[in-house]
Amino acid sequence: MNDVMNTAPQASAKINLVKARGSLVWDDQGKEYIDCTAQAWSNNLGANDPRVVEAAIAQLRDMTHIRPNFGSPAHTRLVAKLREVSPASLNQMGFALHGSLAGEMAMKLAFKNRPGAQNLLVLQDGYHGRSLATLGASWPHPNNPFLAIQPRFTRVPHPNPYRTRLGLDPETESQLCLGLLEDTILKGVDGGVAAVMMEPIQGNGGHIEFPRSYYKGVREICDRLGVLLIFDEVQTGFGRMGTMWAADYYDVLPDIIVFGKGVGGGFPLAGILADDKLKWFDEGEEALTFGHFPVSLAAGYAAVEAIVADNLCEKARDSGDYITARLKEMQSRHPLIGDVRGPGLMASIELVKDRTTKEPACRESQEVYRLGVERGVLFGESRYAGLGNLIKVKPPLDIERPLLAKALDVLDDVIGILEEQRS
Ligand SMILES: Cc1ncc(COP(=O)(O)O)c(C=O)c1O
Numbered sequence: 001m002n003d004v005m006n007t008a009p010q011a012s013a014k015i016n017l018v019k020a021r022g023s024l025v026w027d028d029q030g031k032e033y034i035d036c037t038a039q040a041w042s043n044n045l046g047a048n049d050p051r052v053v054e055a056a057i058a059q060l061r062d063m064t065h066i067r068p069n070f071g072s073p074a075h076t077r078l079v080a081k082l083r084e085v086s087p088a089s090l091n092q093m094g095f096a097l098h099g100s101l102a103g104e105m106a107m108k109l110a111f112k113n114r115p116g117a118q119n120l121l122v123l124q125d126g127y128h129g130r131s132l133a134t135l136g137a138s139w140p141h142p143n144n145p146f147l148a149i150q151p152r153f154t155r156v157p158h159p160n161p162y163r164t165r166l167g168l169d170p171e172t173e174s175q176l177c178l179g180l181l182e183d184t185i186l187k188g189v190d191g192g193v194a195a196v197m198m199e200p201i202q203g204n205g206g207h208i209e210f211p212r213s214y215y216k217g218v219r220e221i222c223d224r225l226g227v228l229l230i231f232d233e234v235q236t237g238f239g240r241m242g243t244m245w246a247a248d249y250y251d252v253l254p255d256i257i258v259f260g261k262g263v264g265g266g267f268p269l270a271g272i273l274a275d276d277k278l279k280w281f282d283e284g285e286e287a288l289t290f291g292h293f294p295v296s297l298a299a300g301y302a303a304v305e306a307i308v309a310d311n312l313c314e315k316a317r318d319s320g321d322y323i324t325a326r327l328k329e330m331q332s333r334h335p336l337i338g339d340v341r342g343p344g345l346m347a348s349i350e351l352v353k354d355r356t357t358k359e360p361a362c363r364e365s366q367e368v369y370r371l372g373v374e375r376g377v378l379f380g381e382s383r384y385a386g387l388g389n390l391i392k393v394k395p396p397l398d399i400e401r402p403l404l405a406k407a408l409d410v411l412d413d414v415i416g417i418l419e420e421q422r423s
Helices: 050-062 073-085 099-113 132-137 170-188 212-225 246-250 294-309 312-333 362-374 401-422
Strands: 017-021 024-027 032-035 092-096 119-123 154-156 193-198 228-232 256-259 270-274 337-341 347-351 380-382 390-393
Touching: 032 401, 050 294, 073 092, 073 294, 092 099, 099 119, 099 132, 099 193, 099 228, 099 256, 099 270, 119 170, 154 170, 170 193, 170 212, 193 212, 212 228, 212 246, 294 312, 312 337, 312 347, 312 401, 347 362, 362 380, 362 390, 362 401, 390 401
Parallel strands: 119 154, 119 193, 193 228, 228 256
Antiparallel strands: 017 024, 024 032, 092 270, 256 270, 337 347, 347 390, 380 390
16 A cells, blocks of 8 residues: 555655654654755745744644634734735735645636626646646646646746757747737636736746736736736745745736745745735635634744844845856766856756757756755745756755755765766
């Protein structure tokens, strides 16, 4: 019988983690690892930050569960804190414990505000979660057994600057994809479109960042055609890109932001920020028993306060610049490295067998992960969608420079070993 914990066929499933501090984790054999995954890019603030742990313990002592139709100091404080960091007019908010459910909340709010609309558009290669609706909104899962009960969404093509179509330059491809988006809204679907939902940088789908013109263009099309724009910032939010939000980085204000991961300081917390102009849910339309879990809300308050107090956006920019410079230098020596991606600590490399054909080096990528583990570094992998040849370097935003340098030294070494084996 399958161990339910080990159904993911990843090397990481074999490691039992027992302790974490900052950017370090330890397994049950006492082995130490530098965690360049921040545990699914969630520990934006280093693991087990005492401020977060103490806030959670204090809340645990007072009250562990509060039904969401009651108020609580933990809720009031987090709402006020998030308003301090949320973009301009995105002051309405709702909470959940998982990014997937927050994504569904955003979808529901969009349809509530576009009565009669029949469609939600998403981008190809996007990833929005594993609940039924967000699974449907993500890239097509191979051998998906849930199709019969999964809502369907229309996926539109997006630009991919590293692999443009027909050899187009990235800017022309961006304009082409904007044209296709507009055509799809106007001519590609029956019934109106409530919203376009997109990750500003596609995380699981391959760390794909679009040309700047694409973000502005999508906003312009949505405005002109009366369609709402949802940014899924579950990965990009709370400083990972060197700004609080990708919306700040690209200077584009969506109507709804979905957040998760980094907000909880290691506790399960997610939610949405919605523009003041949107009509909020009526009673009973959005009610989850543990939706306002006060321990997570208290931890989230402490985490967001610490992200601001510790200048983690600035630190992510600084460490991001360092990583990018080092990765580009490695690229100049290692033909396996086809592309270096950022910004900030949304850092990664794409490994290719040949820089001209850009054939993905999937086996080598898995070897980088395995050899990294042997040498005490956990790198992020991207096996789900896209090409499966991405190595992600996305540690906590406050990782100390010597640890980051050591992790990159290991990356340099293992890529060198793999190249030697090939020659
Ligand atoms: C962009 C994005 N949206 C949504 C989710 C789903 O979040 P969760 O796993 O907390 O449901 C993820 C998780 O990886 C994600 O990367």
